[in-house]
Amino acid sequence: MSLFSENIKYLRIKKEVSQQFVADAVNIPRPRYAKYEDGKNFPPPEILLSLSRYFAMSIDLLLSVDVRKIPMGDLLKLENNRLLLPITVDPLGNNMIEVVTQKAKAGYLNGYSDPEYIESLQQISLPFLGPGKHRGFPVEGDSMPPHEPGSIIVGKYVERLGDVMDGRTYILITKSEGMVYKRLNKNKKNTLVVESDNRFYPPYEVRVSDILEIWEYECSIGRSDKKSESDDTDDVKGMFIELKREIREVKKRLG
Template sequence: MSLAGQNLKYLRKLRGLTQEEFATRLGIKRSLLGAYEEERADPRFEVLETVSDLFKVSLDELMRSDLSEQKGSYLAKRRAQKMAADKNEITFVPVKAAAGYLNGYADPEFIDELNTFTLPMLAPGNYRAFEIVGDSMMPTPSGSVIVGEKVDDMESVKNNQTYIVISRTEGVVYKRVMKNNRVKNKLTLVSDNPTYQPYTVNTDEVLELWQAQMILSKANVQTRWDVNQLAGLVSNLQEQVSSLKKKLN
């Protein structure tokens, strides 16, 4: 068994997750995870990156070290990280505080006035939660709370992942982020609801980035599309298909 596949299996069992649960967190099929653990396939780099983020281990450790042989030191390291994280207190930024957050995001007194909560399933890290409104990220319903982990380095932004983006021009938004390797100083923000067009922001306008880790929403809330929304969605998709056909031709 490869060390990477062996470590995936070890970490999954250490967290008490089934293959189905772990595969869901990694964004892959259960059968593919099984192939990784059984050494029938090598884990993709982006999968290892996700595991590295989830368990706070380096890619080098995942690929070159047998974590099961370092059980004592690994668990001790995780325990120390948890203690240092001050119980992972998560500051909550409700919609009504979003406008003030643009000016107070770096002000300790402003942040201290906001409510906090904890989530035991999160690994140690720097987290913040933001309430979102609107239908631009449907099927994520309006009123959901997005728990994000702080991104300190713009170079670590991953394409097509969801982030809370704090910028001077757009305020607090929840979008998928795409980087253009040819244009280093811009990010493209994309909505999951295709009726909303993508747009770009300059990186020097971005005050903070928080990579989405969890979505909290009220139970029994169903996202509903009305006829006009569905019609607009179909029309938008048709335009995109037509545009792609023209480019291909």
């Protein structure tokens, strides 16, 4: 039997319903459903989605995690049943925040929906953040000053793409680029414009279908007390960036 077949059998028994009851709920014959539980057949995408909705369990978890090992009371159900996130609390009842360290970052793209991976992450508590699901992510590079490499951005999970606000900063988890921290704009239907605060880096577009998670900036944790660069320095940088853009435009016209 596959992990999927074991999971749907376990969830059905936990709900105390028959195979016929589940089959009727997803509008298929009982013998067909029975083959899914026996591991003899695998459902097509539309039936897989129906089973996911019926059992209130994300497809990711049905396929890749032994749900018998998951404490259901510690999971947060999100809109449209897209995935379930583990929630842990400290002795005072404050939500714990998982921190994706630089070492753990490489595995996040594969483990973001795996409760066992999430539980393995280091945890901190920041009670002042209030309700919502929060997680910490490491910063790399110089594209988002004043945040420096080694800093941690704490973000709040965004359940709906429509909740993204133009001009705000977000941690973006994508299939193609992995983890990035940028300023977002929704000026196109199926894409987001991703911008760096360091104007040296040009903006680019990310397709909505490529996005796995979005976390809105809540606070940052840094170790550097370095004094920010002066406005004069920023002005000089701006002049060079503008000059570079003008040269690029000239080359386009001549080409």
